[in-house]
Amino acid sequence: MIFFQFLANGISYGSLVALVAVGFSVIYRTTKIFHIVHGVIYTIASYFLYSLFVSLHLPLLLSLPLALGGGILTGYLVERFIYVPLVRREASGGIYFLSSLGVYIFLVNLIALIYGNEVKILSSGIEPTVNIGGVILTRIQIFQIFVSLLLFLLFFLFLNRTSWGKLIRAYADDPVLLETRGVNPYKVRAFVFCTGSFFASVASVLSSLDVGMDPHVGIGAFLHGAVATIIGGVEKVEGAVLGGYLLGILQSLVIWKTSARWAEAVTFGLLILFLLFKPEGLLGERRRVEE
Amino acid sequence: MNYLLHILIMINIYIPLALSLNLLVGYTGLLSMCHAAFYGIGAYTTTLLMVNLKVPFFPALFAGILFSSLLSLLIAYPSLRLRGDYFVLASLGFQIIVFSILYNWVSLTRGPYGIPGIPKPSLFGFEIDSLPFFFLFSLFFAGITFLAFRSLYSSPFGLVLKCIRDDELATIAMGKNTTFFKIWAFVIASGFAAISGALYATYVTYIDPTSFTLDESIFILTLVMVGGAGNLKGPLSGVVFLIILPEVLRFLGLPDTVAPNVRQMIYGGLIIYLMRKRPQGLLGEYRWR
Numbered sequence: 001m002i003f004f005q006f007l008a009n010g011i012s013y014g015s016l017v018a019l020v021a022v023g024f025s026v027i028y029r030t031t032k033i034f035h036i037v038h039g040v041i042y043t044i045a046s047y048f049l050y051s052l053f054v055s056l057h058l059p060l061l062l063s064l065p066l067a068l069g070g071g072i073l074t075g076y077l078v079e080r081f082i083y084v085p086l087v088r089r090e091a092s093g094g095i096y097f098l099s100s101l102g103v104y105i106f107l108v109n110l111i112a113l114i115y116g117n118e119v120k121i122l123s124s125g126i127e128p129t130v131n132i133g134g135v136i137l138t139r140i141q142i143f144q145i146f147v148s149l150l151l152f153l154l155f156f157l158f159l160n161r162t163s164w165g166k167l168i169r170a171y172a173d174d175p176v177l178l179e180t181r182g183v184n185p186y187k188v189r190a191f192v193f194c195t196g197s198f199f200a201s202v203a204s205v206l207s208s209l210d211v212g213m214d215p216h217v218g219i220g221a222f223l224h225g226a227v228a229t230i231i232g233g234v235e236k237v238e239g240a241v242l243g244g245y246l247l248g249i250l251q252s253l254v255i256w257k258t259s260a261r262w263a264e265a266v267t268f269g270l271l272i273l274f275l276l277f278k279p280e281g282l283l284g285e286r287r288r289v290e291e
Numbered sequence: 292m293n294y295l296l297h298i299l300i301m302i303n304i305y306i307p308l309a310l311s312l313n314l315l316v317g318y319t320g321l322l323s324m325c326h327a328a329f330y331g332i333g334a335y336t337t338t339l340l341m342v343n344l345k346v347p348f349f350p351a352l353f354a355g356i357l358f359s360s361l362l363s364l365l366i367a368y369p370s371l372r373l374r375g376d377y378f379v380l381a382s383l384g385f386q387i388i389v390f391s392i393l394y395n396w397v398s399l400t401r402g403p404y405g406i407p408g409i410p411k412p413s414l415f416g417f418e419i420d421s422l423p424f425f426f427l428f429s430l431f432f433a434g435i436t437f438l439a440f441r442s443l444y445s446s447p448f449g450l451v452l453k454c455i456r457d458d459e460l461a462t463i464a465m466g467k468n469t470t471f472f473k474i475w476a477f478v479i480a481s482g483f484a485a486i487s488g489a490l491y492a493t494y495v496t497y498i499d500p501t502s503f504t505l506d507e508s509i510f511i512l513t514l515v516m517v518g519g520a521g522n523l524k525g526p527l528s529g530v531v532f533l534i535i536l537p538e539v540l541r542f543l544g545l546p547d548t549v550a551p552n553v554r555q556m557i558y559g560g561l562i563i564y565l566m567r568k569r570p571q572g573l574l575g576e577y578r579w580r
Contacts, residue, residue, distance in 0.1 A: 034376040106559030113552040265391040268384035
């Protein structure tokens with residue numbers, strides 16, 4: 001029975017990882033940027049929520065959308081003022097990654113400077129729990145599971161059924177060809193960064209409502225999201241979802257069987273195994289990653 | 292005077308780190324994010340041998356270099372088959388695994404409690420316990436590293452690495468086994484990072500895993516990127532500039548509570564600015580494209 005408890009915990013954590021992973025994956029697949037700023041957007045959305053909800057005493061239902069908006073805006077500004085000039089200069093992968101790293105360092109320390117390094121929590125009350133056949137989950141955990149499922153479903157429909165979804169897939173395949181068809185590629189890119197940042201922000205607020213935040217939560221969330229993306233396969237957004245849930249469940253089982261201390265080592269050990277033996281991920285098609 | 296010597300010793304300790312990472316970043320084109328892991332492996336191997344087995348400094352240092360190089364083989368072979376972002380992610384993963392082991396294998400490394408009371412190195416029965424002597428001692432290692440990398444960079448080996456960085460396919464076409472060269476670059480870089488680890492451990496006489504985190508890896512990468520990669524003076528200028536910068540900020544009267552964050556923000560801002568305007572860094576040669 002205890003197995004199902006850990007499985008349920010794993011699924012609720014996995015849905016957060018999957019949210020971050022879907023955001024990272026849509027940005028990475030479309031723009032080929034190893035967007036480490038994704039982690040800081042995760043951090044920033046939580047702190048927006050903290051400022052609005054705790055410092056300004058706004059109602060939660062108003063603070064949540066504003067915090068999400070703040071995360072999306074940050075993602076957009078980074079694209080507009082950091083990446084776009086580099087695209088215009090036709091920079092290559094290394095420069096994007098290093099610029100992204102610079103933005104990450106800058107913003108994380110700005111947050112630490114403003115809010116301090118200690119953990120901040122949003123509410124001190126005890127979360128009501130629900131008992132489903134012996135498995136006990138808090139209300140927010142159930143919320144995490146259902147909100148992310150709903151968002152994944154909507155996002156797949158969006159990607160596969162709408163013209164904007166088609167544009168995103170087209171940009172991922174060949175940005176130059178898309179431009180010759182009279183589409184403004186910067187619009188598509190901006191939209192992709194907003195979408196990706198939206199997913200990171202949702203994961204962020206859902207997590208901070210549960211366990212609070214500190215300025216360094218973002219890098220862990222980002223790395224788990226990136227690992228989930230690789231495990232599931234970069235080619236398809238479904239891969240990121242699958243990878244996210246698998247990683248969440250795996251971590252939960254490691255915590256159950258050994259201790260929380262080894263969860264990180266197992267996660268990154270798994271990443272290295274995948275990079276070695278199945279670099280295309282679970283859902284990807286076999287191709288060379290050397291080039 | 293002691294304050295000045297302390298800064299100079301820190302510069303000497305970081306010189307092997309920056310020059311060896313430069314071999315990977317500026318010569319081979321590999322953005323390695325796990326240099327602090329090898330720094331830590333060197334520090335811990337040397338320390339554990341000196342503290343637990345009473346091994347003298349030089350054999351312990353040698354063992355640290357050897358162990359760090361050997362472990363680098365473990366990660367080098369698999370991850371060097373990957374390129375670009377996948378290599379970055381693999382090196383990040385390795386960094387986190389090493390930190391996790393240093394932090395959690397408490398029976399060996401004492402984990403978060405750290406290891407205090409590391410003996411000072413001794414040379415021919417003469418213990419190097421005063422700052423001026425330690426400065427000369429660290430200068431000796433920084434000098435050796437400098438000379439080693441100077442000859443390495445201009446050697447045929449260094450030229451092949453540059454060639455790999457600029458066009459790997461062309462290098463293969465010229466009949467060079469690029470994987471072999473990249474692995475050697477990795478092994479050499481890790482060995483030199485271990486020297487810094489041993490120096491740091493015996494200088495501070497206390498180590499714990501928080502000196503060897505991902506943030507430290509990022510800092511070492513910042514040294515190389517800000518100074519510039521691909522030659523000797525680039526990384527050297529990066530080390531001098533970024534080690535002195537916090538002291539300058541201190542003299543400007545920045546309160547200690549905000550100083551670390553402001554310093555990091557300056558690093559971040561510098562990277563963003565340099566990537567946009569001057570991808571070769573202050574004095575570097577290799578322009579990231």
